[in-house]
Amino acid sequence: MSYNELRKDYLLERWVVIATERARRPTDLAKSKPEPTKTAICPLCVGNENMTPPAVMLYQKINDEIERSQDPIVGERTKNWLVRVIPNLFPAFGSPKQPQDISKIVKNDHLLDAIGYHEVIVESPNHDEDPADAQLPQLELVVNAYIDRLKELSSKPYIKYVSIFRNFGVDAGASLSHAHSQVIATPMIPTTLREEQKASQTFFENNGSCVFCDLILTEAKSPRFIWENPDFLVLAPYASINPMEFWILPKKHSSNILNLSAAEITGFVKTLKTTLKALKNIVNDPPYNYGIHLALNPESKDSYHWHLEVYPKLATWAGFEKSTGVYINTVTPETAAETLRNAIKTLNS
Numbered sequence: 001m002s003y004n005e006l007r008k009d010y011l012l013e014r015w016v017v018i019a020t021e022r023a024r025r026p027t028d029l030a031k032s033k034p035e036p037t038k039t040a041i042c043p044l045c046v047g048n049e050n051m052t053p054p055a056v057m058l059y060q061k062i063n064d065e066i067e068r069s070q071d072p073i074v075g076e077r078t079k080n081w082l083v084r085v086i087p088n089l090f091p092a093f094g095s096p097k098q099p100q101d102i103s104k105i106v107k108n109d110h111l112l113d114a115i116g117y118h119e120v121i122v123e124s125p126n127h128d129e130d131p132a133d134a135q136l137p138q139l140e141l142v143v144n145a146y147i148d149r150l151k152e153l154s155s156k157p158y159i160k161y162v163s164i165f166r167n168f169g170v171d172a173g174a175s176l177s178h179a180h181s182q183v184i185a186t187p188m189i190p191t192t193l194r195e196e197q198k199a200s201q202t203f204f205e206n207n208g209s210c211v212f213c214d215l216i217l218t219e220a221k222s223p224r225f226i227w228e229n230p231d232f233l234v235l236a237p238y239a240s241i242n243p244m245e246f247w248i249l250p251k252k253h254s255s256n257i258l259n260l261s262a263a264e265i266t267g268f269v270k271t272l273k274t275t276l277k278a279l280k281n282i283v284n285d286p287p288y289n290y291g292i293h294l295a296l297n298p299e300s301k302d303s304y305h306w307h308l309e310v311y312p313k314l315a316t317w318a319g320f321e322k323s324t325g326v327y328i329n330t331v332t333p334e335t336a337a338e339t340l341r342n343a344i345k346t347l348n349s
């Protein structure tokens with residue numbers, strides 16, 4: 001009789017029970033998809049631009065060149081956009097109302113004004129152009145929009161972090177079904193990021209290398225390896241807390257996405273599309289969240305390594321997980337990796 005494994009994250013003080021004793025096949029987790037609720041009008045679709053605030057940034061094709069502009073504050077909104085970035089109507093973090101507000105964001109150890117930015121990136125004029133099925137040039141525009149918004153928002157001195165994430169499917173928190181991502185810029189570094197940054201700084205001080213650069217070398221030869229191309233590697237993390245979780249890591253060390261080359265952006269979107277398509281095929285187009293983890297602070301430049309974490313929503317966290325912060329994952333990362341590897345082979349054949 002053997003035991004389940006209690007595994008600790010590469011960096012975080014976070015434990016997960018990998019339940020080999022009641023392991024599930026990934027395909028067992030597939031749920032029947034809820035019928036898409038047909039909302040009469042999608043506010044993010046072409047032609048409905050007046051249902052949203054004016055775009056703070058948009059891409060248009062003009063004479064075969066992609067041009068960046070924005071909607072006028074008053075007057076006609078642009079109709080022939082390719083990607084459109086709009087302020088969230090119900091922002092979690094609101095932009096400063098008056099210039100002096102940014103000088104007193106921190107009230108005390110337990111209170112800050114939730115000043116920042118909350119934006120929606122409309123990824124395509126086509127309602128259903130989600131990454132798993134997107135045209136690669138369109139997906140490149142989406143990643144360019146991530147970079148442009150990161151550049152703009154991180155240049156503000158009171159912004160300490162910019163979270164770029166995507167919710168897909170009602171069960172993963174997407175209230176709109178039109179292909180979109182979100183950006184939230186915060187006046188503090190969120191907890192998980194701070195912990196990852198701290199732990200990788202400590203690793204760097206002790207070992208003289210980046211923990212992620214090391215991981216890429218070791219995990220590439222492990223049963224958790226999923227896929228790679230010249231610029232990116234995909235793995236199922238050793239202590240995944242979500243069934244079928246996977247991470248995309250750039251092979252070149254960099255703490256954030258601000259300096260990605262055009263070739264690297266191409267490599268990145270191919271990786272994103274390939275892996276999300278494989279996931280879609282294995283578990284009946286499951287809901288998921290993904291988020292980019294990056295660092296903006298100069299002291300993390302050498303020690304932190306940006307990556308994208310994908311969390312399929314296939315399990316329900318209940319009393320034990322919520323009350324202890326210890327998780328139970330019924331799909332081993334090794335099984336997740338093998339299933340994803342095989343699904344990608346099928347895609348490519």
Ligand SMILES: [Zn+2]
Nearest residue numbers: 042045127178
């Ligand atoms: Zn739509």
Ligand SMILES: [Zn+2]
Nearest residue numbers: 210213253305
């Ligand atoms: Zn690195």
Ligand SMILES: [Zn+2]
Nearest residue numbers: 196293307309
């Ligand atoms: Zn991370």
